[in-house]
Amino acid sequence: MSLQEYDFKKIGLFLGFLLVLVVALIGTGGSLYYRSQFKKTQDILKQASINPSDSAQTIIDKVGKLIKLPQGEIPTIATISDLSKLKDQAFFARAKVGDKVLLYAEAKKAVLYDPVDNVIVEVGPLLVPTGTPSQNEAFVENSKNIKISATPAIAGITASPSGKVKVAVYNGTEVTGITDSFASELPKKVIEVQVIQKTAAANNDYAKTLAIDISGNKKDMLSEVAKAAGAEISEMPAGEKKPLADTDILIILGSDKL
Secondary structure: OOOOEEEHHHHHHHHHHHHHHHHHHOOOOOHHHHHHHHHHHHHHHOOOOOOOOOOHHHHHHHHHOOOOOOOOOOOEEEEOOOHHHOOOOHHHOOOOOOOEEEEEOOOOEEEEEEOOOOEEEEEEEEOOOOOOHHHHHHHEEEOOEEOEOOOOOOEOEOOOOOOOEEEEEEEOOOOOOHHHHHHHHHHHHOOOEEEEEEEEOOOOOOOOOEEEEOOOOOHHHHHHHHHHHOOEEOOOOOOOOOOOOOOOEEEEEOHHHO
16 A cells, blocks of 8 residues: 555545535435445545655654554545635644644544644544444535544643543752653653643652652553653652642653753
8 A cells, every 4th residue: 555645625526525425315324325435435535646745654754753653554644725624623723734634544543743843733533434424424524624523632732631641740850940841742742641730849859750650550551651751660759749639640850851
């Protein structure tokens, strides 16, 4: 399978055709026919022209250095060319013309990436047809765009979505201000993370950065967070204060971060 990058304008005609099918099938019980037509549309999209400005693999490699991407699947990559078609979707609230959207159909995940600033702008679930058109009406917004769920799922939001790994960050050094930059960068590396607390540690002489499993049920995420944080997995240090009650993982920044 070749890697391809698609422009929203180029795929608009095909998604418009899909929208007509959805409307025609509502109430008819034709879910099998709908899924069949969706598959045909996906096959047509794969034959669209390649945007020569940046290879799809280059984009995937760049995004893969910022967050952990789904494995075993090659995403469809779309380029945002008309924000007016996306203005009602919260997923694209901070999008700019030229941003890339990586669509993982099997993993049901979408990633919004700014190639200019080399940052992840948003991540969210991708809705794909699984039942009748009425059940999947959120999948298609209009004739030119794929509908992304409006539920945000990346750092920068203030709410605490379910499923997030809640992280507290302590400054274990004498240098002030290092927690802010660390707390803003960590969720970009591990999208499941939400930093809920930033404060000074009880002690300020930590030589190494530590990662501690506070909740006791996030061992599957502890190693990933520790790696992203450049931290050593540890037990709770003696004499250290406890973080907020709903904290899953505690990161104590050491002098190795200076």
